[in-house]
C-alpha cells in the first residue's frame with residue numbers, strides 16, 4: 001500500500017518534471033504592449049524582460065504590424081549604439097517567432113527610423129537547457145545592515161505614471177531594493193495628471209481609494225519611511241490603480257543614522273509621514289507562495305503577484 005503510493009508519487013513527479021523540461025515557453029515580447037516604440041522609452045522592455053525567465057528552446061514572439069515595425073537580432077555593441085547596419089537576423093514581417101536555441105545574451109532592436117534610440121530594444125539572458133530545470137532559489141531580502149538613508153525616485157526614469165506594461169512595472173522597480181526606516185520615496189509626476197495615495201493593503205488590493213491614509217497632489221511628492229512593514233501606494237485618479245499605478249514595498253530595520261535625510265536644495269517637497277501600522281504582517285522570508293515566482297520577484301512580492309493574477 002505504502003509502496004504503491006510512493007510509486008504513484010514518483011511517477012507523478014517524473015511526469016511533471018518531463019513536462020516542465022519539454023515545455024517550450026512562448027514569450028510574447030512586451031505582452032499586450034507588443035513590439036512597438038514604447039511610450040515610456042526602453043525601460044518598458046527592460047521591465048518586461050525582468051518579469052520573464054528565458055530558457056534555451058523558448059520562443060520570443062515579436063507581435064508587430066508589417067510595415068510599421070521590424071525586428072533585428074544584433075550584437076551587444078550594435079544594441080548599445082543602435083547600429084542596424086549589420087544585423088545577425090532580421091524580420092520585416094510580423095508577427096514573427098524567434099527561437100532561443102542556446103543559452104546566453106540576446107539583443108534585439110527595431111531598425112526603422114529612430115525606433116531603437118526611442119526605446120524599441122530588448123536585451124535578455126537565456127539560461128542553457130542543461131539537465132532538468134531546477135527552480136531558482138528563493139531570493140531572500142538583503143540583510144538589514146546599517147547604512148545611510150537612501151532617497152529613491154519611484155519608477156526611476158519612468159516616474160509615477162500609469163505604467164505601459166501594467167502593475168508589474170512598479171513591482172519590478174521595487175524588486176531587489178532594500179527599503180529602511182529613514183529612507184525617502186520621491187514620486188515624480190506632472191501636476192494635475194497624477195496623485196499619490198497612501199493606502200491600506202485592502203485598498204491597494206481592491207483599488208478602492210474612497211478611503212486613503214494620505215493623498216499627495218504636488219510633484220515631487222516626498223514620503224519619509226518612518227515605520228517598518230508593508231507600505232502601499234496608488235492613485236485616486238479613475239482607473240489608474242486598476243491599470244497598474246500601484247506600489248507595495250516592505251520596509252525593514254533602520255538605516256544607519258536616525259536623522260531624517262536632508263531635503264534636496266532648491267526643491268519644494270511636500271512631505272507625508274507614514275505613521276499607520278501595516279494591516280498585515282510582512283510575509284515571512286521563507287513562506288514563498290510559489291518558488292518560481294519567488295525566484296523572480298522575491299518572497300516579499302509573491303503575494304503582490306498573486307494579487308495581480310487574481
Ligand SMILES: *[C@@H]1O[C@H](CO)[C@@H](O)[C@H](O)[C@H]1NC(C)=O
Nearest residue numbers: 028031032034061063064095
Ligand atoms: C498581437 O497584437 C494584436 C493587436 O494588438 C492582438 O490582437 C493579438 O492578440 C496579439 N497577439 C498575441 C499573440 O499577443
Ligand SMILES: *[C@@H]1O[C@H](CO)[C@@H](O)[C@H](O)[C@H]1NC(C)=O
Nearest residue numbers: 078081082083084085086087
Ligand atoms: C555600425 O556597424 C558597422 C559594422 O557592423 C560599422 O562598420 C559601422 O562603422 C558602425 N557604425 C557606427 C555609426 O558606429
Ligand SMILES: *[C@@H]1O[C@H](CO)[C@@H](O)[C@H](O)[C@H]1NC(C)=O
Nearest residue numbers: 026059061094095096097098
Ligand atoms: C509562434 O510559435 C507558437 C508556438 O509554437 C505558435 O503557436 C505560433 O503560431 C507561432 N507564430 C508565428 C507568427 O509563427
Ligand SMILES: *[C@@H]1O[C@H](CO)[C@@H](O)[C@H](O)[C@H]1NC(C)=O
Nearest residue numbers: 049104105122123124125126
Ligand atoms: C545578463 O547577465 C550578465 C551577467 O550576469 C549581466 O551582466 C547582464 O546585465 C545581464 N543582461 C540582462 C539584459 O539581464
Ligand SMILES: *[C@@H]1O[C@H](CO)[C@@H](O)[C@H](O)[C@H]1NC(C)=O
Nearest residue numbers: 189190191217218219220268
Ligand atoms: C507642482 O506644483 C507645485 C506647487 O504649485 C510646484 O512647486 C511644483 O514645482 C510643481 N511640480 C511640477 C513638476 O510641475
